[in-house]
Amino acid sequence: MIVQNYWLEFLTVALVHLLAVASPGPDFAVVLRQALTQARRNALLTAAGIGIGILLHVGYSLLGIGLIIQQSVMLFTVLKVIGAVYLLYIAWHCLQSKPGGVHVQTNGGRTQTGWAAFRLGFLTNALNPKATLFFVSLFSVIINPGTPVLLQAGYGLYMAVATGVWFTLVALFFTHPRVRRGFNRFGHWLDRAMGGILLLLAGQLLFSTVSGSEPLSAPSPGTDQ
Numbered sequence: 001m002i003v004q005n006y007w008l009e010f011l012t013v014a015l016v017h018l019l020a021v022a023s024p025g026p027d028f029a030v031v032l033r034q035a036l037t038q039a040r041r042n043a044l045l046t047a048a049g050i051g052i053g054i055l056l057h058v059g060y061s062l063l064g065i066g067l068i069i070q071q072s073v074m075l076f077t078v079l080k081v082i083g084a085v086y087l088l089y090i091a092w093h094c095l096q097s098k099p100g101g102v103h104v105q106t107n108g109g110r111t112q113t114g115w116a117a118f119r120l121g122f123l124t125n126a127l128n129p130k131a132t133l134f135f136v137s138l139f140s141v142i143i144n145p146g147t148p149v150l151l152q153a154g155y156g157l158y159m160a161v162a163t164g165v166w167f168t169l170v171a172l173f174f175t176h177p178r179v180r181r182g183f184n185r186f187g188h189w190l191d192r193a194m195g196g197i198l199l200l201l202a203g204q205l206l207f208s209t210v211s212g213s214e215p216l217s218a219p220s221p222g223t224d225q
Contacts, residue, residue: 006151010158012142017159020134021166026087029197030124031167034117035174036183042117043171049121051164056126057135058156062149076129080206083127087202090124095195121167 021027027050035043068075112120125131143152173179 006147009142009144009147010155013138013155014158014162016138016142017162021163025130026124026128026198026201027121027167028170029201030090030120031170032174034120035171036180038112038117040171040175042112042114043175044168045114045117046121047167047171048164049118049123050125050167051121051160052118053122053125053131054160054163055156057131058139058153058160061135061139062152062156076132079127079132080129083129084202084206086123086127087198090120091195091198091202095192095199125163 031043031047031050034046038046139152143155
């Protein structure tokens with residue numbers, strides 16, 4: 001096998017993934033909220049959880065399970081409902097934010113455990129049905145079926161690392177003291193805004209489930225993971 005022959009394919013995968021991961025969506029909203037309401041460590045753990053969540057999508061795509069989920073109306077509907085309910089759960093907590101309730105990482109305040117922060121990122125990504133569509137489409141349309149499985153797994157590992165790095169940078173930026181100070185006065189409104197965005201995303205998922213308006217087809221490159 002001459003690895004050089006697959007450089008073009010890898011660059012295509014990397015570009016499509018870059019467009020997808022940079023597109024605002026549930027992952028970005030959750031990391032932003034974590035960065036502004038939790039200690040930097042927890043924001044970074046949430047970013048790591050999102051990156052690890054990518055490996056789940058890669059795993060079932062390589063095994064062909066993702067294609068089964070995509071083609072089964074019932075299974076995909078169940079996935080969308082679970083994802084929507086989880087987004088509603090996060091949105092409810094965001095909407096409960098009150099003045100002075102932001103930056104709860106301060107001494108004496110209520111903080112998340114490291115595991116809770118990691119789990120939040122992992123589940124937000126893992127339960128995103130649009131991520132399922134993205135990765136199934138990626139591994140069935142863009143990546144040649146003849147590409148060695150180990151190389152495909154390498155693509156997946158790259159995307160997991162790249163996603164983790166991207167959201168780590170987001171977390172580092174928004175946990176910078178100067179940035180945080182800029183949000184101090186209206187942080188609770190931003191928190192509520194994040195809740196509203198997640199609420200709309202959850203509503204969109206539930207509406208598409210009820211109406212059946214969302215086809216089980218490949219998403220655009222800009223679809224958020």
